[in-house]
């Protein structure tokens with residue numbers, strides 16, 4: 001019986017409720033000027049395996065989708081819907097970024113970086129892969145606004161690029177990933193769209 005429960009738990013990719021990583025406060029003074037970051041921004045596809053520090057992770061996620069005002073974010077969103085959700089895939093598992101709590105909530109104990117990489121294995125080498133998702137069940141996301149979260153995701157992607165350029169990290173925006181495998185592992189409903197992803201790590205020569 002215990003065996004069957006263990007098998008079921010593994011298949012469902014469950015994580016214990018206490019699996020929460022509280023991140024340090026983001027350092028809003030790190031990096032270079034915006035114009036210097038714009039000058040440095042580029043896509044990089046080779047990553048060192050070294051983990052990001054929690055400070056880097058915190059700054060990166062805050063830049064991507066964190067709160068810079070009590071009720072609003074670093075990223076603009078159509079109709080201020082703030083629908084974007086980030087999933088952070090690392091060796092230790094997959095986490096949902098809780099921007100309000102500045103914490104990572106484990107949603108799956110498996111390493112899903114391979115599923116994010118899909119047919120581009122270089123992406124699985126990065127220590128962190130951020131998946132930019134949106135639940136479009138809100139009735140507002142009907143034509144002509146059915147693509148609104150696509151634009152929201154693009155803005156988050158731009159923020160990630162700029163944070164990385166400003167802080168010496170490598171990244172690339174990717175539209176490709178194994179969406180079916182990720183949605184299954186993360187147990188996401190059909191209403192969730194996985195828009196883009198960003199492997200992030202320290203650069204190595206390509």
Ligand SMILES: Cc1cc2nc3c(=O)[nH]c(=O)nc-3n(C[C@H](O)[C@H](O)[C@H](O)COP(=O)(O)O)c2cc1C
Nearest residue numbers: 041042043044045120157172173174175176177196
């Ligand atoms: C929406 C979008 C989707 C992309 N998808 C991929 C991808 O799946 N794989 C990849 O290697 N690069 C992908 N890229 C990165 C582009 O190839 C890259 O931005 C382009 O070659 C320009 O290079 P730069 O970012 O260094 O200016 C994507 C970029 C965007 C904006």
